[in-house]
Amino acid sequence: MSTPPASLPRHTHSVEVDGRDLVELAGAAPEVFAHTIxxxxxxxxxxxxxxxxxxxxxxxxxxxxxxxxxxxxxxxxxxxxxxxxxxxxxxxxxxxxxxxxxxxxxxxxxxxxxxxxxxxxRVRGVSLAEVVDALANGDPTTERRWGRRRLLNSFSQICLAVDFIHTRGVIHRDLKPSNLMLGEFGEIYILDWGLVKIVAARAGERQELLDASNASTTGHGSVLGTPGYMSPEQLRGEVKAVGPRSDVYSLGAILFEVLAREPLHPRGATKEKLLSVLRTDGGRPGSRRKARMVPAALDDLVEKATRLDPKDRHPSAGALREELEAYLDAD
Structure with missing residues (x-):
């Protein structure tokens, strides 16, 4: 715990510990404060x-x-x-x-x-998974509150945040709709950092992240991520190949679902889903039955982000966002 301030404002309902409230304890030495609370x-x-x-x-x-x-x-x-x-x-x-x-x-x-x-x-809001499920079921309230443009604007902010973590040398490896929270006032949050991979920070970054957790590196052949959203290279256990473009694939799979109102890869049986990940070389959401007039520019964007070969995808989450913003500006 960090050293407490010299004083704390007194509130009507102050917390008492051993007969002393926090205002009194704040003036004590840090070690006394730490051991008392x-x-x-x-x-x-x-x-x-x-x-x-x-x-x-x-x-x-x-x-x-x-x-x-x-x-x-x-x-x-x-x-x-x-x-x-x-x-x-x-x-x-x-x-x-x-x-x-x-x-x-x-x-x-x-x-x-x-x-x-x-x-x-404590964050408040709804997950992107909840929003997409409600849209897929034709919920009129969700239709009114979460139109396509609002969702695309939120997705653009998600891409910007992912690009930021990549500059710091972090690959999320588990981006999916249930790990993305949307707030009522435009907030977006990326959740669940338990599967991150640490790589070299992007050139120009002054501060390297400190791990010091003693967590072992992921061995070749290990599969970490969520089937249906993880990249093909993750699924194949090609640990050294996992990088920023792996998260770009996940972002593409998420955007596919937002536009098509159904996942890029089939639900249910994991075997079918995994085979789809390994065989589908780019997905176009406009081809799905539930999709509602997906513009060709968005179809092209999603297809590029979800190519099998990482070299064929957008080079960064920032590049994916720039292409999306160009569409939004022209729309």
Whole structure:
């Protein structure tokens, strides 16, 4: 925890710890403050946002500053577990990527039960997956709120954010509609940084990201990502080939789904989906039944982004965005 300020404003409902409120504790030495404010004194669990086999995301109230936060917890106490080290990497990388589309990390530590956790900003909104599903089902409210142009503007901002992380030497590797959050007031957030790959930062960047998580590098033949959105090179386990253009492929698959209102690759049986990823050399959303008059310029853009060979795709997420913006400017 960072050193507290010399004083804190007194509120009507101040938090008391051992008979002293935080205003009094703020004047104490940092080590006294740190040892006095215990985990349960600081965090009040309000509910569960989501959960999986290895952990969960809780909604908590951080009493020290009086705000709600999201707390991600991993239930794995094996110090040598790859999942544990990936969790540490996720917290550190997400915490260093300072961008409006990256949810800021506030705190990182070990809870009283020995589980690693980190807290971050609680974001509000809907996932792009929810929006696309509602559009596919013809929901009139979603049709009114999330027209094509608004979605394309949001997607443009996502591309810009992905281009930023690439300049910092980070490949997300798990971009998909459920990992993209759209806020009511134009906010966009990229979620779930657990599968990132660290590469060399783009030339001209002054600051390299610090990993220091002891997470092992992904071995050749390892497959990380989500079938249907991961690039063909990821699916083939070609770790050295995974780079910015791999995320470009994922962005293309996402944009295909936004425009066609159905995924680029078939739902359901994983075998069919994987074969489709390996055989489909560029997808055109306008060819799908649910698509509504997709302009040729957007068809061409998506097709290029989802080519099998990375060299045939846009060279960067920024280049993909520039092509999209040129269409929006001309529309």
């Amino acid at each position: 215990g985990f349960h004194e600081r965090y009040e669990v309000l509910g569960t946002i989501g959960q999986g086999g290895m952990g969960e995301v809780k909604l908590c109230r951080d009493r020290t500053v009086g705000r709600e936060v999201a707390m991600k917890v991993i239930r794995d106490r094996d110090r040598d577990s790859p999942r544990r080290w990936r969790f540490i990497r996720e917290a550190r990388i997400q915490g260093q990527l300072e961008h409006p589309a990256v949810v800021p990390v506030y705190d990182f530590g070990v809870d009283p039960d020995g589980n690693l956790y980190f807290t971050m900003k």
